[in-house]
Structure formats: structure tokens, C-alpha cells
Amino acid sequence: MxxxxxxxxxxxxxxxxxxxxxxxxxxxxxxxxxxxxxxxxxxxxxxxxxxxxxxxxxxxxxxxxxxxxxxxxxxxxxxxxxxxxxxxxxxxxxxxxxxxxxxxxxxxxxxxxxxxxxxxxxxxxxxxxxxxxxxxxxxxxxxxxxxxxxxxxxxxxxxxxxxxxxxxxxxxxxxxxxxxxxxVDTRRFHPAVSPERFPDEVEQWIAGRPVVLCPRRLVPKNGVAVAIRAGAEIASRGLPVAVVIVGDGPQRSELEQLAAEPLHAPHSRLIGEAGLERMPGWIRRSDVVVVPSVPSKGVEEATSISAIEAQACGRPVVASAIGGLREIIRDGETGLLVPAGSAPALAEAVLRALREPGLATRLETAAALEVTSLRxxxxxxxxxxxxxxxxxxxxxx
Incomplete structure (x- = not known):
């Protein structure tokens, strides 16, 4: 041994x-x-x-x-x-x-x-x-x-x-x-995982709306502010959603202030860190997962584990077309890629995934199969x- x-x-x-x-x-x-x-x-x-x-x-x-x-x-x-x-x-x-x-x-x-x-x-x-x-x-x-x-x-x-x-x-x-x-560990992250409810106060705030999950550490390169702005953009196009941000980090205070602004408060909420054991169920509870990474002082997203976990769980992923994300997502086949930093583009792609169930199903199925075989x-x-x-x-x- x-x-x-x-x-x-x-x-x-x-x-x-x-x-x-x-x-x-x-x-x-x-x-x-x-x-x-x-x-x-x-x-x-x-x-x-x-x-x-x-x-x-x-x-x-x-x-x-x-x-x-x-x-x-x-x-x-x-x-x-x-x-x-x-x-x-x-x-x-x-x-x-x-x-x-x-x-x-x-x-x-x-x-x-x-x-x-x-x-x-x-x-x-x-x-x-x-x-x-x-x-x-x-x-x-x-x-x-x-x-x-x-x-x-x-x-x-x-x-x-x-x-x-x-x-x-x-x-x-x-x-x-x-x-x-x-x-990722595909024994834990897979499409058969049972959805798990968010904490009661979060579920009350969601109030039946589609859930856009952003599981990201709160640092500049992860582009969480883009997800917050996209929530309001999606609502302005006729489909109110709940953007649930799971994670912590040095940007927390800044991002909480942004999410608390009147334009964003109805649509986005930061709920803090979650243990690894809860993430598969929360991914399955969500309708779309976003990875809105942006370049920051020469730092670009690697082959994002958050994106792979969502793919493994059979959820459509919308991500920025930068860094390693382009290695693990084929646009229109195993996810949707958008220009980094663009809240309107992120909103448009999320709306496609929510309003076109056939597209979402194709993305989910192809991505989950690819993770099982390669990742x-x-x-x-x-x-x-x-x-x-x-x-x-x-x-x-």
C-alpha cells in the first residue's frame, strides 16, 4: 500500500x-x-x-x-x-x-x-x-x-x-x-441528490421565485457584485428571481451594502458560508448556478470547482468566458458563457436557461455526463x- x-x-x-x-x-x-x-x-x-x-x-x-x-x-x-x-x-x-x-x-x-x-x-x-x-x-x-x-x-x-x-x-x-x-467527488455531487431547503428566513424571502445560486468566496475576482446587479436586471425584464449568494470573504461588508440598496434588496441576499455537506442539496434546490468571475490584478478564474459541482449535480451553469471556465464549459453545450463583468449579459443568459426548459435540460445532461467521465x-x-x-x-x- x-x-x-x-x-x-x-x-x-x-x-x-x-x-x-x-x-x-x-x-x-x-x-x-x-x-x-x-x-x-x-x-x-x-x-x-x-x-x-x-x-x-x-x-x-x-x-x-x-x-x-x-x-x-x-x-x-x-x-x-x-x-x-x-x-x-x-x-x-x-x-x-x-x-x-x-x-x-x-x-x-x-x-x-x-x-x-x-x-x-x-x-x-x-x-x-x-x-x-x-x-x-x-x-x-x-x-x-x-x-x-x-x-x-x-x-x-x-x-x-x-x-x-x-x-x-x-x-x-x-x-x-x-x-x-x-x-469533484461525484459520490457527493450528482443529479440524484435530494434538494435541500435553505434556512427558513431565506425560503420566506425567496417566496417561490426561481433561485439563482452564486456559491462564491467574497473576493474581487469572483465577481459577486455582477451577480447582484444581474438580479435587478432580470427582474426588470419581467421575471423576478432570488439571487442567493453563499460564501464569505473580505468583500462581505462591501457586497452587503450593495445588496441592501433599494434596487437590489428585493432580488439578492448574502447568506454566509455553508459546510461542504450542504452544498449538493442547495445546488439541487436552485434553478441556475452562476459563476460571474472577473479579472482582478492579473487574477483569472481557474477551472472553477463551484462550476463543476453544479454541473455534476445537473444544474445549468452560466459563467464568465475567462480563464479555466472556458476549459470546462462549452458554450451552448455544457453551460452558457458570457462576457466577464457584464450584468446585462449574465441576466440575459440566466433568462434563457429559465425560460427555455429544453435548453436547460440539454445543458444539464451533457455537463453531468462530462463530469462523470472526465472530472x-x-x-x-x-x-x-x-x-x-x-x-x-x-x-x-
Missing amino acids: SRLILFVTEQVKPGGKLSHVEALSAGLEHHGWTTERLDWNALSFVEKALVAGPMRLLDSMQRGLGQRWSLPALNQRFAAHLRIRLSRRGVTDIVHVQEPLTFRAAAGAARGIPIALTVHGPVHREVASAWNLALDHPVVRWLREIERRAYLEAAAVIAVDQAHLEYVREFGREHDVWSIPNF SHEAGAARYVEVYETLRDRESR
Whole structure:
């Protein structure tokens, strides 16, 4: 039996990276690999306080400054935990890091073990976008250098779409680079899932209207403001809908203010985060799922897990025609693509899906079949196994 540690870093909240890791774990176990995860929850209360406390203080003094403290501190803690786990276990074939910012911990602790690194996004650009920092800000430049070193030193780099593969190559990495699109656990996300009601107060607000679900983290690149504006646009064209936004993030206050404006309040509502266990039922409860991503400081959507989850559940997806979304959605066949940032275009496509049941059924059926064959946890993990075995065979020579 092979052994693999999935090294996830601090992300333990619902979101694309956590969904990816759980789907990958399920797929690897299907293929005979055992998995183990090291993340923020592995740290003690004191360790978390030593990482997060100074970070918050420094960020209150200057936005982004806390990263200078938290990343080295987090890497130090993770490296210590990883050394302990490796010393207590038998053979560990691969250590798989899920983002470049904690690659240093694995590199220091897992000597002699191949380290694979998955690239979910351009980290320094994502931080710049989320914190509204210039790309030449000292903290952003520092993060870019951390990325560069991780991409060049990892035994293998796996990008979640072709655009991110090219991004990695911009740093000079040419060998052992793979593009493996995201995938989902099709045991949990499938068309036979029973619809699950939203909380009672949300259902009362929906009041029988068609539901447009926007399951997105509240950051600029996810374009949630476009979905809010599209809700009012759809209503102005004669079909009131309920745009339900599931997610949290640094834009929450700003987006709540937008959704509370008289033009938008009747049509859009933010309901916060949902656990992974609730999302399949909420997707099935919805009529259309939107992924209205927009470019932000050089960041574009990857092969969106939210979109794939909706496709797997047999719901029509309307998404922006950018980034990895164009790799997983064929316009008019497995979903509808619209220009990024255009609320009128998003509204028009949602109206098509709602008013043309034949179209919606064709999109749902084709997308669900494609996910089952190409983007299931079993199919996706099989491609990762090819990478792992390449590294393991090379190490054994």
C-alpha cells in the first residue's frame, strides 16, 4: 500500500482548495493510496495564537505586513509537525503541498521524499487583489519570490488549468509541469441528490421565485457584485428571481451594502458560508448556478470547482468566458458563457436557461455526463497517480 500526505496549509474553511483536497483524497483511496492531511487544525491553540496574533497586530499597522510574520511562523510550525509525522510513520512516498507559500516547510522537513506542488492560482496576485495592494508593493514582491522558489524547487508542479501552467513557466519552470483540471467527488455531487431547503428566513424571502445560486468566496475576482446587479436586471425584464449568494470573504461588508440598496434588496441576499455537506442539496434546490468571475490584478478564474459541482449535480451553469471556465464549459453545450463583468449579459443568459426548459435540460445532461467521465474524483485522481508514480520511480532508481 502506498502512502501520501496531503499537505494543505491553513485552509480548513469551505472553498475550492478544501473541496479539491477532499475530492483528491477520495479518488486516491479508490486507487489504493492512503492519504493524510496536515493543516491549520493540526496546530495547538498556543501555536495558532503565536502565528495569528502578531499577524493581526501588524496588519492593523499596515495592510499586508502581517504576512511577513505569519508565513515564516506558519512554515516553522508545519515543518515541526511534519517531521514528527514522518518519523512516526512507515514509508511515505510523496508529500503534496497545496500552495507555494508553505512549500518551505515541506522542503525543510521531508528531505529525500519527492514534493509535488499544486498551483491553484497566482498567489501574489491574489493577495494583491484581496488586499487592494499594488503589484509592486514590497509584500507582494516578497510573495512572488516565495512562489518562484517553490515552483523551481518542487519535484513536480501541477497546475489546475492551462493558463496556470503557462503562469508557472513564466518563472522559468519547464520540466515536470502538468496541467490537471479540477474535479469533484461525484459520490457527493450528482443529479440524484435530494434538494435541500435553505434556512427558513431565506425560503420566506425567496417566496417561490426561481433561485439563482452564486456559491462564491467574497473576493474581487469572483465577481459577486455582477451577480447582484444581474438580479435587478432580470427582474426588470419581467421575471423576478432570488439571487442567493453563499460564501464569505473580505468583500462581505462591501457586497452587503450593495445588496441592501433599494434596487437590489428585493432580488439578492448574502447568506454566509455553508459546510461542504450542504452544498449538493442547495445546488439541487436552485434553478441556475452562476459563476460571474472577473479579472482582478492579473487574477483569472481557474477551472472553477463551484462550476463543476453544479454541473455534476445537473444544474445549468452560466459563467464568465475567462480563464479555466472556458476549459470546462462549452458554450451552448455544457453551460452558457458570457462576457466577464457584464450584468446585462449574465441576466440575459440566466433568462434563457429559465425560460427555455429544453435548453436547460440539454445543458444539464451533457455537463453531468462530462463530469462523470472526465472530472470525477476517480478520473482526476488517476492523473495525479501518474505524476506520483513518475516521481516515485525516479526516486527509486
